[in-house]
Amino acid sequence: MNMNTKDKLGKKTLLDILKVSSSNLLFLISGILVGFLLPKIIGKIDYGYYKTFTLYAGYVGLLHFGFSDGIYLIYGGKKFEELNKSKFRSIFIFLFILEALILFFGIVLAVVFLTGDMRFVFICIFGYMFSANLTNYFQIISQITGRFNELSLRTVFQSLLTIVSIFVLWILNKFFSFKIEYKIYIIIFLTINYILTFWYIFTYKELIIGEKESNSFKYYLSFIKIGFPLLISNLCSSLILNLDRQFVNLLFDVETYAVYAFAYNMLSLITTAMSAVATVLYPSLKRVDENGLQLIYDKLMKIILTLVFLLIIVYFPLCWFVNWFLPSYSESLVIFRIILPGLAVSSPVTIIMHNYYKSSNNEVLYFLKSMCILIISIIANLIAYLIFKTTISISISSIFVMFIWYLIIERYFIKKYNVEWIRNYLYIVVMTALFYLITMLSIWWMAMLIYLLAFIVVSLFFYRDDAKYVYNKIKDMRKKI
Numbered sequence: 204m205n206m207n208t209k210d211k212l213g214k215k216t217l218l219d220i221l222k223v224s225s226s227n228l229l230f231l232i233s234g235i236l237v238g239f240l241l242p243k244i245i246g247k248i249d250y251g252y253y254k255t256f257t258l259y260a261g262y263v264g265l266l267h268f269g270f271s272d273g274i275y276l277i278y279g280g281k282k283f284e285e286l287n288k289s290k291f292r293s294i295f296i297f298l299f300i301l302e303a304l305i306l307f308f309g310i311v312l313a314v315v316f317l318t319g320d321m322r323f324v325f326i327c328i329f330g331y332m333f334s335a336n337l338t339n340y341f342q343i344i345s346q347i348t349g350r351f352n353e354l355s356l357r358t359v360f361q362s363l364l365t366i367v368s369i370f371v372l373w374i375l376n377k378f379f380s381f382k383i384e385y386k387i388y389i390i391i392f393l394t395i396n397y398i399l400t401f402w403y404i405f406t407y408k409e410l411i412i413g414e415k416e417s418n419s420f421k422y423y424l425s426f427i428k429i430g431f432p433l434l435i436s437n438l439c440s441s442l443i444l445n446l447d448r449q450f451v452n453l454l455f456d457v458e459t460y461a462v463y464a465f466a467y468n469m470l471s472l473i474t475t476a477m478s479a480v481a482t483v484l485y486p487s488l489k490r491v492d493e494n495g496l497q498l499i500y501d502k503l504m505k506i507i508l509t510l511v512f513l514l515i516i517v518y519f520p521l522c523w524f525v526n527w528f529l530p531s532y533s534e535s536l537v538i539f540r541i542i543l544p545g546l547a548v549s550s551p552v553t554i555i556m557h558n559y560y561k562s563s564n565n566e567v568l569y570f571l572k573s574m575c576i577l578i579i580s581i582i583a584n585l586i587a588y589l590i591f592k593t594t595i596s597i598s599i600s601s602i603f604v605m606f607i608w609y610l611i612i613e614r615y616f617i618k619k620y621n622v623e624w625i626r627n628y629l630y631i632v633v634m635t636a637l638f639y640l641i642t643m644l645s646i647w648w649m650a651m652l653i654y655l656l657a658f659i660v661v662s663l664f665f666y667r668d669d670a671k672y673v674y675n676k677i678k679d680m681r682k683k684i
Contacts, residue, residue: 229358229359229362229363229366230358230359230361230362231472232362232366233361233362233363233365233366233369234471234472235472236365236366236369236370237365237369238465238468238469238471238472239524239528239529240369240370240372240373241253241369241372241388242461242465242529242532243373243528243529244372244373244376244377244383245383245384245385245388247457247458247461247462247531248457248458248461249384249385250385250461250464250465251457251458251460251461251464252320252324252385252457253385253388253389254460254461254464254465254468255321255324255452255457255460256324256327256328256385256389257464258445258448258449258452258464259324259325259328260328260331260332260335261441261445262438262441263328263329263331263332263335263336264335264336264339264434264437264438265434265438266302266305266332266336267298267301267302267336267339267340267434268301268427268430268431268434269426269427269428269429269430269431269432269433269434269435270297270298270301270340270423270426270427270430271298271336271339271340271343271430272429272430272431272433272434272437273425273426273427273428273429273430273431273433274294274340274343274344274347274426274430275343275346275347275430275433276429276430276433276561276566277426277429278347279347281347281348282348282349283344283348283350286344286348286410287416288409288410288413289413289414289415289416290416290418291344291410292410292411292412292413292414292415292416293415293416293417293418294423294426295340295410295411296415297423298336298337298340299337302332302333302336302337303333305329305332305333306329306330306332306333309325309328309329309332310326310329310330313325313326313329314326323386324389327389327390327393330393331392331393331396334393334396334397334399334400335396337400337403337404338396338399338400338403341403341404341406341407342354342403344407344410353406357399357402357403360399360402361395361396361399364395364398365392365395368388368391368395369388372387372388372391432566432567432570433561433566435570436557436560436566436569436570436573437557439570439573439574439576439577440552440553440557440573442577442580443573443576443577443580443604443605443608444549444553446577446580446581446584446601447542447584447597447598447600447601448460448463448464448467450584450585450588450597451463451464451594451597452464454588455594459594461532462532462534462535462538462594463535463538463594463598465529465532465535466535466536466538466539466542466598467542469521469525469535469539470539470542470543470546472517473511473514473515473517473546474546474550500555500559500616500620500622501622501623502669503555504551504555504622504627505627505666505669507550507551507554507555508547508550508551508627508630508631509662509666511546511547511550512547512634512638512658512662513658515543515544515546515547515638515654516651516654516655516658518539518540518543518638518642519642519647519648519650519651519654520647520651521539522536522647523647523648537595538594538595538598540639540642541595541598541599541602542598542601542602543638544602544631544634544635544638544639545601545602545605547631547634547635548602548605548606548608548609548631549605549608551609551613551627552608552609552612552613556569556612556613556615556616557569557612559616560615565615568615569612572611572612572615573608573612575611576604576607576608576611579604579607580601580604583600583601583603583604584597584600584601586600587599587600606631609628609631610628626665629665630661630662630665630666633661633665634657634658634661637654637657637661638654641653641654641657642654
């Protein structure tokens with residue numbers, strides 16, 4: 204791959220990331236409002252049930268059995284005009300029937316075997332599953348064909364509806380003393396998602412209405428066969444990241460889980476800011492040859508690591524804000540402090556390494572490694588609970604597992620690309636240690652300034668050559684202007 208092609212690819216990828224990031228900014232704002240206003244107006248127990256819904260809703264992607272992932276892998280990098288429309292119409296019909304059957308049986312099981320709040324929660328989870336898996340199918344088409352404007356527009360629309368709804372609920376609670384239950388917000392959440400699904404159906408009606416290609420059941424199973432390893436590897440990643448929450452949800456009461464989940468809710472503010480990179484990266488990497496992948500791997504790693512540790516600075520103002528606005532959730536700050544640096548370990552794995560495994564068709568290898576980590580994580584969380592029986596011990600064990608996960612997943616790149624992994628790993632260890640030390644200070648603004656100074660000094664020490672390169676590029680650009 205020549206330099207001109209690489210520059211064009213880099214510019215296009217950056218432009219796509221900026222497009223998705225701009226819409227994610229509004230999504231972030233809606234996330235902040237839901238994250239801080241909702242627990243304020245519905246109370247701890249209701250918030251615990253709501254977060255139970257979001258926890259299990261995170262697994263609904265498992266119920267398309269890798270079908271959409273197979274499309275993602277087979278058609279990644281294709282243009283929309285290149286898609287066989289009649290074939291995709293039959294594909295949609297198969298997925299629609301599959302999800303409708305699961306929805307029906309899921310609701311029946313919830314009604315028969317569950318009672319009270321948990322019955323309501325799981326009926327809503329299956330309702331969300333139907334909408335989410337159809338929407339995910341269309342989003343995959345947008346991603347593989349590079350139609351990121353569609354993704355951005357719908358993210359903006361979803362965010363605006365969420366912002367309006369949460370403000371209405373807050374006004375009703377604040378000024379009219381209207382009691383808001385978690386059930387009301389979940390119903391609003393589902394309504395917004397179904398509006399989004401119907402919008403996608405209208406947008407992609409060309410891939411739904413019209414002449415359909417007749418295919419055997421074996422043909423549809425081929426998508427599941429190809430996509431299932433990707434689905435499971437994604438699920439493994441999700442389980443590794445969620446396992447401590449799953450343990451707390453099952454082993455502790457609803458109020459304790461509410462406090463623990465609130466810590467992860469704050470963490471999601473940063474992961475939302477990072478998600479634009481993951482959305483764009485795979486289709487972009489799919490267009491790059493082996494040499495190109497090797498050239499940009501180290502640069503991407505450095506960018507992600509420094510970006511995450513820079514974003515971690517939000518911990519300090521968030522501590523002040525939670526103590527002022529939601530004092531009943533102040534216990535969650537202890538958990539938040541423990542898990543936050545783990546984001547610097549998980550982000551390179553989920554955003555960069557996993558996309559590299561996918562683009563080089565090594566999903567099975569990623570899956571096997573993730574399964575090993577998942578087993579280690581289960582054992583570590585179980586030992587932490589049996590010995591200490593506290594949520595803090597579970598969160599600490601999850602951080603140790605994260606560091607092991609990083610090393611095991613990157614071993615492939617150490618052998619394949621001969622990457623300088625020690626520098627990046629030491630950078631993570633040093634910055635994590637500094638974060639834990641600095642956050643022991645009681646004056647939040649002073650600690651924030653010290654952390655920012657430490658971040659600049661350590662980053663320049665580890666990546667001074669890259670910093671010089673960026674500085675010279677900026678200098679050249681200013682001269683041209």
